[in-house]
Amino acid sequence: MRVGGEQAVEPSEVHGFNYAGSWGSSGLDLWEHHDHGRMAVEVARGKAAFPGWNTARWWLSHEAFQRGPDRFLANLEAGLEVFARHDVVVVPVLFNRWRDPVCDFGGVPLDHLLPHASAWSRADDLFEDPAAEGDAVAPVQRIFRRYLLEVVGAHAGDERIWAWDLCNEPLMGAYVHQVEDPLRIAELRWLRWCRDVVLSAGARQPLTIGNYADVAALRATEPLSDVLGFHPYWMWQGLGPETHVHTRAGFEAYLDECVAFARSVGKELYASETVWGARDDARHVEVMRYTLARLKERGIGYTVHALHHSGVADLHRDAHGPVGHPEWLHFLDADGSVRPGHEAFNEFAVPPPG
Numbered sequence: 001m002r003v004g005g006e007q008a009v010e011p012s013e014v015h016g017f018n019y020a021g022s023w024g025s026s027g028l029d030l031w032e033h034h035d036h037g038r039m040a041v042e043v044a045r046g047k048a049a050f051p052g053w054n055t056a057r058w059w060l061s062h063e064a065f066q067r068g069p070d071r072f073l074a075n076l077e078a079g080l081e082v083f084a085r086h087d088v089v090v091v092p093v094l095f096n097r098w099r100d101p102v103c104d105f106g107g108v109p110l111d112h113l114l115p116h117a118s119a120w121s122r123a124d125d126l127f128e129d130p131a132a133e134g135d136a137v138a139p140v141q142r143i144f145r146r147y148l149l150e151v152v153g154a155h156a157g158d159e160r161i162w163a164w165d166l167c168n169e170p171l172m173g174a175y176v177h178q179v180e181d182p183l184r185i186a187e188l189r190w191l192r193w194c195r196d197v198v199l200s201a202g203a204r205q206p207l208t209i210g211n212y213a214d215v216a217a218l219r220a221t222e223p224l225s226d227v228l229g230f231h232p233y234w235m236w237q238g239l240g241p242e243t244h245v246h247t248r249a250g251f252e253a254y255l256d257e258c259v260a261f262a263r264s265v266g267k268e269l270y271a272s273e274t275v276w277g278a279r280d281d282a283r284h285v286e287v288m289r290y291t292l293a294r295l296k297e298r299g300i301g302y303t304v305h306a307l308h309h310s311g312v313a314d315l316h317r318d319a320h321g322p323v324g325h326p327e328w329l330h331f332l333d334a335d336g337s338v339r340p341g342h343e344a345f346n347e348f349a350v351p352p353p354g
Contacts (some may be wrong), residue, residue, distance in 0.1 A: 001204030009089060009162060011227055011268035012303030016055035016088065017046065018273060022334065025311030025321065027096065027106040031064030035076040040082050043222055045336045046307045047086040052349030055089040055162055056083055057210075057272055057303040062147045063106060068147075073154060080160045089162040089264065091272065091278060091303065093210065095194065097187075098169035102324035107168075110183060112140045113190045130196035141193075148197045157200035161229035163206040163227055165272065166194045170209065171217045188220060189257050195224045210272040213245050215257050228262050228273040234291050234298075236283075237325070252294060259298050271295055271302035275331035277314055284328065285341040292348040304345070309334040 021039050024030035046055055058079065065072040076092075085092050096107030115126040133142070155161055170191060175181040195207060206226035211217040216232050234251040244250040245346055262269035275291050278284035288304070295302055306315050307330055315330040316323070331342045 002223055010301070011270040012301050014055045014162075014303060015052050016057070016303040017045075017050075017053060017307035018057040018059070018113040018303055018305040018309050019043070019329070020059055020309050020310045020312045020315060022308055026097050026104065027059060027061035028063045028311075031072060031075065031294075032060075032067065032069075036075065036078050036082075039079060041336070042308045042332070043082050043088070044085055045332055047088065049062070049332065049338050049343065050345050052346060052351040053086075053307075054088060054089050054349075054351075055091065055303055056302075056307075057093060057165065058083075059093045059096065059105075059168070060151070061106070062095060062108075062144065064224060065147045065151065066143055066150045066278050069150060073150065077154075080155070080158070084160045086293065090160055091163050091208070092151075092161060092167050093165040093334070094151070094198075095144075095167040098172060098212070100313040100324060103311075103322045105312050110187070114182070114186045122211050127193035128188075130193050130200055142178070143198055144194070148194065148199045152198050152201040152203050161205050163208050164198060164203055165229065166191060166207055167213045167226065168210040169217075169231070171220060172212055176214060176216045176220060184220070189225055191221065192269070199258045200337065206269075207354050208272065210273040213254065215254065215261060218258060218261060222261075222267070223266055225267070228265075228267050228269045229257075230258055230269065231273040231305075232258070232271050232291070232295065233274060234287060235277040235293075236278070238285055255298060256301075257292060259300070269300055271300055273305040274302050275304045275329065279318075279327045280322075281340040281342070284339070285344055289341070289347075290346060292345075296348060304331070305329050 021030050021034045023038055024033060080090055125143060170187055175183045178184060206229045208225050208229040209221040210229045211221055212231050213233055218228060232255055233245060235246050239245045244254050258269060276289045278287060309330045309332060311314055311321055313324060314326040315326060331339055333339055
């Protein structure tokens with residue numbers, strides 16, 4: 001499968017970065033105060049430092065769309081053109097379910113997905129019918145539907161878009177393992193609804209979902225995905241609940257399980273986020289070399305998280321705001337310089353000849 005039109009890229013050939021602009025600290029902040037000039041500078045910096053960069057995973061904000069649809073769509077179009085000028089195809093992230101207690105990015109809370117979880121979710125069949133319209137439909141469903149139809153509809157055949165990422169890190173809880181859990185049922189119902197609305201908008205690009213490091217999430221979202229997306233982070237500090245990726249042996253076993261699952265369902269696999277952070281530059285380079293080498297051995301493409309310094313979680317040094325457990329994941333500092341040693345990315349992402 002080749003996606004991306006004239007700039008077609010095989011999933012195994014994806015070499016890139018997630019991108020969030022430097023001027024904000026949340027999704028709503030970034031898009032409400034979108035700075036096209038700074039974005040153009042930051043993307044140019046990235047391409048100059050990492051010439052093999054061919055794919056960007058770019059996080060959108062449905063909340064900003066709701067506040068100003070025309071402005072949002074204009075900024076989206078302008079940003080796609082910035083990436084295209086540098087021969088970088090884009091994976092727009094439509095929704096986000098990852099929430100961060102230290103420096104939250106924003107996104108969809110669970111009470112917007114569950115019937116009767118709030119006063120605004122009136123319908124028993126919330127997110128059952130992708131064509132439902134009118135006053136009888138819960139407001140959250142109307143808002144999400146308009147966002148998907150207008151954003152995707154405006155770019156349904158856009159060759160600058162490699163794939164649509166329906167949602168970043170859904171199902172982030174122990175309930176992912178409980179098939180009958182109401183939270184799991186509601187979240188998967190919503191994801192199916194999102195897929196159906198995106199398809200009704202005419203999307204011709206593949207669909208994917210950015211799953212966190214648990215193969216159960218990958219399995220649950222596989223029926224909704226054309227390309228399987230996962231987040232293989234080797235969490236070298238050895239803390240947290242995802243114990244299977246805190247050792248090299250556990251991390252590599254996780255990779256092999258995901259590869260085997262993808263083969264069993266006949267779908268491509270790519271790492272839409274990868275390379276865990278570190279305050280120490282040399283340690284971060286070590287994490288990058290180890291992680292990307294293991295992905296390359298298995299023919300897995302990747303968009304590393306993330307390109308540029310930003311106020312959002314995990315993409316800045318301590319002087320710029322609160323820093324959580326992942327520490328510093330960015331590759332370019334606030335002044336645009338490459339973090340020491342991080343040019344090693346170019347050993348894994350070699351630009352094509354010519």
